[in-house]
Amino acid sequence: MSRLEQVPLDIRKGRISGSIAIFLGALNLLAVLCFHFPEYLTTPELRQVYNVEVMRFVLTGSMILAASLSAWALFRWGAKRIGFTGISLTLIAVWLGGANVEVGDFDQPIVSFGLDWLVLALLSNAAMFVFIERMWPHNKDQLTLRPQWRLDLVYFIFNHLMISVILIVTTYFSEELFGFAVHDGFQSMIRSQPVWLQFIEVMFAADLVQYWGHRLMHENRYLWNIHAVHHCPARMDWLSGSRIHFGEVLFTRSTVILPIYLLGFAENAVNGYVIWVGVQSLLIHSNTSIPFGPLRYLFSTPHFHHWHHAADAEAIDKNYAANLPVLDMLFGTYINNSGRWPKSYGVVGKPLPEGFLAQHLYPFIAPPKPVAEKQ
Ligand SMILES: [Zn+2]
Ligand SMILES: [Zn+2]
Known part of the structure; x- marks a missing residue:
């Protein structure tokens, strides 16, 4: 330290x-x-x-x-x-x-x-979330520059600098591999709906794919070693959510963009979703206990996603949804624990190596873990 x-x-x-x-x-x-x-x-x-x-x-x-x-x-x-x-x-x-x-x-x-994307994102995200975490902290004793913040900053920097690689891979995945499935008539019908309705549909379609992709990474012992990188932080804050293996970044972005590409939603609806999910993905990891009231049943909150990262036995493989908890309610993986927060976060058992490179190599050298011990 x-x-x-x-x-x-x-x-x-x-x-x-x-x-x-x-x-x-x-x-x-x-x-x-x-x-x-x-x-x-x-x-x-x-x-x-x-x-x-x-x-x-x-x-x-x-x-x-x-x-x-x-x-x-x-x-x-x-x-x-x-x-x-x-x-x-x-x-x-x-x-x-x-x-x-x-x-x-x-x-x-x-x-x-x-680099422009990195500078703008870092400036706006740090300003917004450091303010929120200082004003309404969940863990009041946790510092803004807590242990391993540098590692998470490296992840944040890398995943933003690589934006053009991510766009090339995701575009190739959808357009080259699934371009044959595009139906112009069907897409025109989708686009003829009001934008607010399309926004809800984008959210639902993308979240449904994200839910099952996320669940697959938890339930497949090989994919788990990639996703374990995201679960290894022992402290939660807005920056810790950036700790994602680059392989997972490519997998998640490619699969989530697929229904959006195939259904052909209007640009405004997609842009609205992109902005929403950009803020939401940071908010749900952040160290804040802002009370969301009944909205917590509608959208994932820090409390909801903190339980996904909990090392407590009752929370293993729960609360997968990125935005809509209703998916976890539908598929039997919802945990509420209203008013209670996890005791600890991170992976159970042998900790992952520290360091950006070591964590990126980890899935290739670590043996697949038995499902019962995977978190
Ligand atoms: Zn997970
Ligand atoms: Zn997370």
Whole structure:
């Protein structure tokens, strides 16, 4: 455990402002690199969505904020190392051109890194969920920078940088392997429905496929060793949900996109679902006990999914659904435990190796576990 992890952040004010400054400073630097090398470091699908001028404005504001917080940490709290690091990152970003880097025409290679996707996701997700977890924590003693946060951050970074590989694989899977099953007349009929109805249908269709794919990974002893990576964190928070073996990322995304592709829903309905599931997948892992009231029977909540990650015997192989608990109710895998939270999380028995590479190699070297001992 590092020194920073051992020190409670809330009693080290300089470290809080300094840490935010370093976090922003690093993201600013990466954003400047995106302006310099858009062909290699940005995602074509995402570039169509955001406005570059707005991004320049956000970057300028973020650089001013990072510099101010660094100065605050340095001069108000005397946090020299952390303050100087924050200022240095901002100065390097300015030296590299800051928000004023010109972007000319360029050819798009087949594969690029999703650095723009990473920067935007990390900034917005961290801001939203660190706030939620500090305001309405479930485990009040758990720090934001708890043990193994670095490992989960590596997973978050990798799975975002690989966005174009994920899109290529999922598109190939649906269009090349299942393109023959597309029926234009049927798709027109689907698209003629109101968008709100299509949104519900997308959610149900995608969640149904996700439910059985997820359950298969729990019930098949070989696939379990891949999925065990997602279950190995002993602490739950918004970042821990990123710990997913890349093989599982490709498997889940490819299978979930299939019903959406075959049914041919309208773009607005699909985009709504993508945004919903992006927030929801982080929320259900986060360390928060926001009361959702009766909504907890309608949508999966942190309480619902924390029980899926529980090491308690009563919760093994329960609550598979990503969004709709009704699927678990229908297929006999629902556990409610209203008002009670799990005692512990993680895999039962021999722990998985630590480290991104070791965990990615784990399914190939670990013997398949007997079903009774798999969690
Ligand atoms: Zn699972
Ligand atoms: Zn999970």
